[in-house]
Amino acid sequence: MRLRAEQLAGALAKGLAPVYAVCGDEPLLTDEAAAAIRAAARTAGAERQSFQVETGFNWGAWAAGFDSLSLFASLRLVELRLATGKPGVEGGKALEAWCANPPADTHLLVMLPRADKAMQGSKWYGALDRAGVAVHVQVPAPEQLPAWIGSRLARYQLKTDAETLAFLASRVEGNLLAAHQEIEKLALILPPGPFDLEAARAAVVDVARYDASDLPEAFLKGDAVRYCRIIDGLEAEGETPILALWLLAQELRTLYRLAAGVEAGEPLPALMRENRVWESRQALVSRALKGLRAAELALALREAGRVDRASKGLLREDAWALLKQLGLGLMGKSKLKNEFAYGY
Template identity: 40%
Template sequence: MELTPERLPAQLAAEPLRPAYLIAGPEPLRVLEAADAVRARAKEAGYAEREVFDADGRDFDWNSLDATFRAPSLFASQRLIEVRLPTAKPGKEGAQVIAGYCADPQPDIVLLVTGGEWSRQHGGKWSDAIGKLGHVVVANPVRPHELPGWIEARLRSRGLRADRDAVQRLAERVEGNLLAAAQEIDKLALLADGQPLDAARMEALVADAARYDVFRLVDAALNGQPAQVSRMLAGLRAEGQAVFALMGMIVMELQRVAALARVQERGGNLAAEFKAQRVWDSKQAVYRRALQRHPASRWQRLVAEAGRVDRIAKGRFRIGEESDDAWQVLERLLLTVAEPKAAALLAS
């Protein structure tokens, strides 16, 4: 049975745990919260042991997962077994193992499979088997016209009341970023004192930086949103921000993606590198989308270009280096991160 992430908690409350769940899609917050709902329900039902398998890369041992399905628990009678499939593609061997479990599920196991992407091309006999046995939850992005409704529902779930203009104002602030919207709503729950929110009060309570901070600027670039990058940079510049104050975060993020790209290019364990780089599960889909746009050599060049932007912003030029406008070269850099066709701008 296929569900939306928002319908899953009610379904979990209305029935015993199913033997298997698949939660996948490109919206990290919806995937994370749906998976958290399954974990909480499993804990409530006495599934005290949790085993996590990061099935990322060609070197993942699917036999170890198959053996876990068959082996008795050492610590608890009931187990939650999680399989993290960032690409939502288990491959032939993985599909066979998952489908095999679904054909003969163990009474003391709940299988939770999560993925960072989903489309018709991702599914197969393995996902159909999970759907027949349990639930498939698809976490699609919230479309622009759906965002006010999503925000209003989340406000209500936090005990907040807001009129249409206030909801629209918040939707405009977060520009489709559900994680940012969730964070703002959590802050509003603390600040609103139970009072209804109109547009003026929403404006006063939501920080002006919600739209144009450096974290969301980097996310827009990594997510491949060049128009949003340009808007955010214009907003930061209008607010009087200094380029050099932004560069520490930008350089760090580009170095992180470059390291991931090197591991991916040589066929290494990307899941292990995510852990080494301290990338949260909820953010991994963002980096994976970015990695698809440039080869490792290009990412290394982008890191070098970020260093040049930083020097220009601080007035520290190398011999032969031009004193370009720091905002202009930063925009060229981030547009290239977001859109490979913009790479020609780096040489201009």
């Protein structure tokens, strides 16, 4: 059975499953899910044993160690952490065997990274899924972050308006652990009840953390504010523009091929498949494509080359500023939009 993290508490209230698989790349959320399972097991009187799977891990000895009950507890929670999400052939068979016949009075908790397509298609993962509960931890998208913060504040009987939630989200974007810490700090210094933007500003520091991989999505969504915030954040963190530019240029090349194909009379769905635009991203890419012509995108790719030269010190220009101008121009948020109409 597969659950979202927010469904876990309700499932645990009905009793412990023989097997749990917690999948995700966000440490705060995966640790919270695991902590909830541990707490339920502890309440049931279980003794916890923890194992870290590394190169050379002895799966045979691990499985053999649970043939008899502990001398100190009638229940056990066995925690297995697979940081790579790849148990190997021997490990996969050991997990399948466990799930086919779980040891008496023993519950298994397997900690895994995000469950990608390859993992979900494996026999050992399927065995875990069928034998118990697979908890898929999802990181809130930027547009979901204010609501996520609001729900967390509610745990401390704190409430605020949409503007303040948006402010808090902008200060901790990409850093859920920092968001958690800031919420806890607000709970310590503010009394239960509503609070306003001024109180939030006085208490919260800017701990946003950005990744270059966030930039293309902000561009495709036409979110100029976030696009600029990511660039400013990366620059402030001392990053170079090279990776961010490469990721954005990849999107521009795809958009160019799609636009050129559509203008030549080819159907967009076929072009999407040909250019390997996954179904989950097709709506986003399709929206970004509206209003963009192939010639305009070709000029944008030329401008990307200019940004690349500036980032390597071959031009005496600010590469970050050029990258910002490039995206804003295509989004129609800058005078550069007019330059695309005439060329350079």
